[in-house]
Amino acid sequence: MSTPFGNAIPLVSLVPLSLGRWLLEPLQQGFLLRALLLGSLVAVVCAVLSCYMTLKGWALMGDAVSHAVLPGVVLAYALGLPYALGAFLFGVGSVGLMGWIRQHTRVKEDTVIGLVFTGFFALGLVLISRLPSGVDLSHILFGNLLGITDADVAQTVAISLVVLVLLLVRGRDLLLFCFDPGHARSIGLRTGRLHYLLLTLLSLAAVAGLQAVGILLVVAMLVTPGATAYLLSDRFGPMTLLAVLSAVLATFTGVLLSYWLDASTAGCIVLVQTALFLLAAVLAPRHGLLARQHRRVSPPVR
């Protein structure tokens, strides 16, 4: 992957750059500012949802759904439809197929997930090589945040708002569904619907996220911020806030890094996210490795 501009500079010359110039010069580029803003919006949406994914244990599901949208994206482009529509239909369709196979065969769940999403992904690869869609495979697989078109921006913003509004309205029920589905049922909540609502949100967020970092890495947007925040907080509200902050920070830093290093934007964003997670894993005040080590050496006095 090469970024569409030729201002790459050697890594060593990053050192004498002043922080001000490091930040300000890229921001004067219109396309980069746009990438930062859109990337941040997507990061916020995926980060909020990632808290639910982490707590529900749906990381593999997120990976599966994000891969399964590929044929939908290709078909939508070929038919001139909004790509989000195709992606959404195939995302939800893959989940439906997984549920059906799980219920009607003796194959275990992780196996079903593995075989369904690879099947969908393979279908996408075949379609993309046969259909004259004008889709650049690498843009779908690795994202194209810096070269995103106006139509795609509009779709991504719309999807993001839908997800955020749904989470605002149904978030408490979804959290209860993650924590204690039995209690959710006992008070009359329809847990089947909550299950599919969460899957729908996952599909939508995956669609938004693939604009930013592509199909292959979108699962990081849907898992890593939640996992990082989970290490830092024992309450859901602060956890969500920390997930959002870490995701936005990673997007900003990642986009700027990719600008200065002339490296893959998606790769840089996810790399920073992973670095933040590792930092939290070591340094988190209660659940970090150092804190645990410290507790083992000197048990807390109550």
Place this chain on the structure above:
Amino acid sequence: MQQSGPPPPDRLTAHDLTVAYDGVPAVVDVTLSLPAGCLCGLVGMNGAGKSTLLKALGGFVSPAAGSVRLDGLPPARAQRQQRLAYVPQSEQVDWDFPIRVRDVVLQGRYGRMNLLRWPAASDRRAVERALQRVDLSDLAERPIGALSGGQRKRVFLARALAQEATVLLLDEPFTGVDRPTERLIIAVLRELCAAGAAALLATHDLEAIPDFCDRVLLLNRRLLAFGPTGEVFTQANLLRTFGAAPVLP
């Protein structure tokens, strides 16, 4: 409980209830009825179907045959009308979940709140009352993972209290619990039943049963015996339930 007048209404009834997993029956032909005020112990070996029976009575698994009524309503409607409180086994709870004690108890009120689940003043009062009753007010801000075994049980009892349900189903509320907490749980359940609720609780604590249960249900996939504790909770029946004589006080 009034001694004269009409008999108390049935809170929980089951007729010929059979539950099967993948065609294998786990609970067969159970018929029971708990009137208002009744605190009933559910006793059986591991694998006898206690949890399955509780789940079927609560409407969480649909029976292969037979019917269940809570306050005369089918389970789904009883759930929507907040008639049912279910206290799960501790092992089924994710204690690392980032949630505070008070927020768990507040979940007992969700079914009574608006769609956005914004608590009204009455919801907050019910939560504080419930926390106070189980002696957890001081720990309300703690994450649930920071609690001891007995405190954890009390959180879920408080949630059931806040719910103000009429039928309570409790799965092993006494495992991993110290004596004071067990006494507190029993006292709370007796209060609820005196106020007109009915409770069915699965337990391995045979010693305590004669002290606080009006009725006992002995289960080994089939109902072995069901009735007033004095009549049913006998050495002979326990022998049939466990296949060997357990030590009775």
